[in-house]
Amino acid sequence: MEGSLYAQLADKMTEQIRHGAIAIGERMPSVRHLSRQERVSISTVMAAYSLLEERGWVEARPKSGYYACRQIREALAVPSASVVEPDPVIASTSQLVMDVQRDGFKPHAINFCRATPALDFPISRHLRQTYTRLSRTQQHLGVSCLPEGPYVLRQQIARHAMDAGVAVSPDSIVTTAGSLNAMGLCLQVLTRPGDLVAVESPCYYGILQLIEAYGLKAIEVPTHPETGLSLEALKLAMEQWPLKVILTVPSFSNPLGCSIPDERKKALVRLLEQYQVPLIEDDVYGDLYFGTHRPGAIKAFDKQGLVLLCSSLSKTIDPQLRVGWVLAGRYYEEILHRKFVNMLSTPVLPQLVCAEVLGQGIYERHLRQAREAYRQRYQRLVDLVSETFPAITKISRPQGGIVAWLEMPENFDSTELYHFCRNAGVLIAPGEIFSINKQFKHCFRLNYAPRWTREREAAIRKLGQWISDQIEKP
Incomplete structure (x- = not known):
């Protein structure tokens, strides 16, 4: 539960009404009973009921108390699966x-x-404190950083990748200025102007801007609002067109929020192997799952090094950190060189802050x-x-x-x-x-x-x- 104590209590009772533990029309627990049961003050319970009443979950009846009054409307439908033109388009x-x-x-x-x-999470305060403490040591200020990024950060990234089912050496990771920057480096290595790439549709506009900036053509592949990229449509595109690379956000995609099931991720990797087409995977939302298990990354099923996994802390903590990475695999040297040419290296202090945060239990607590x-x-x-x-x-x-x-x-x-x-x-x-x-x-x-x-x-x-x-x- 989040927020103030009365909001937490209101959320708890909302869940009980939503899932039928308290039936519509049923009398809610009295203020005094709920105060004793939850070990909170009467004023806290009154504030919670006021919030529930405002949200339409309960109604107050004179001299009788509060009653669940939610009128459950028929659930709204999910969006339609996208239908797109199969021809390449200049981005x-x-x-x-x-x-x-x-x-x-x-x-x-x-x-x-x-x-x-x-x-509004506690980790924001912890970040500021870590920045202040590390900046005062001055041990890292004025010292150049390896192009691939500090080893201590790459080590933590490799450890964290295990949660997505990916076993990787810190020596095959390149740090970047965010996930989109990582994807841009991958595109520079894998494509040349005029090449054809495949993207999911709808697609995050930042990816479309990258494709335009590098002078590429794109095929939009239909996407299901629940199971993600259509493998059937992608296979047809791979048979018909000389695709150089595929880009996808397989877990909780932006903007649909859909996820490719693990079995279809395996099938997608088999397609990549069959046609020898690399894939850029943006796993930036993978840690933010609502269920009990983190979805596996596509790269977890990749045995030939065709998947380049990009991610960052921009969606889990703060986009201002500008710390991302790419698990580069067989393309490590090319991506490292491209990063060196483009920016030499990324700022050291944010990377050391992120390394410390990832290495502590606070990050896992924050994610929960x-x-x-x-x-x-x-x-x-x-x-x-x-x-x-x-x-x-x-x-x-x-x-x-x-x-x-x-x-x-x-x-x-x-x-x-x-x-x-x-x-x-x-x-x-x-x-x-x-x-x-x-x-x-x-x-x-x-x-x-x-x-x-x-x-x-x-x-x-x-x-x-x-x-x-x-x-x-x-």
């Missing part, structure tokens, strides 16, 4: 992408558009706390959308990560909605920026990672009303 991203990026830093806007983690918080925050988003959005709304069912994908009728214009919301101080990510072909204009992405506040909940309710108004327009 070209729009000005809209840059507008969304700039808007994401507006200080007073209510921001659902950036795929960034929440910064973040996973539970994000699971609850996603469920709260579903509740709000179910309450206030049109019944035809479809929403993805991520089992981890920090983003959700919403789909409206085909004639809906999420770009128009984006401009309207922006003017009202609410920021979303319109669907068309997640496709080279400008598809998905009827979809948009929301980030549910930040703590829910009255202002954020009110913004979602307003968003639902604006969507209803747009759909009802003649």
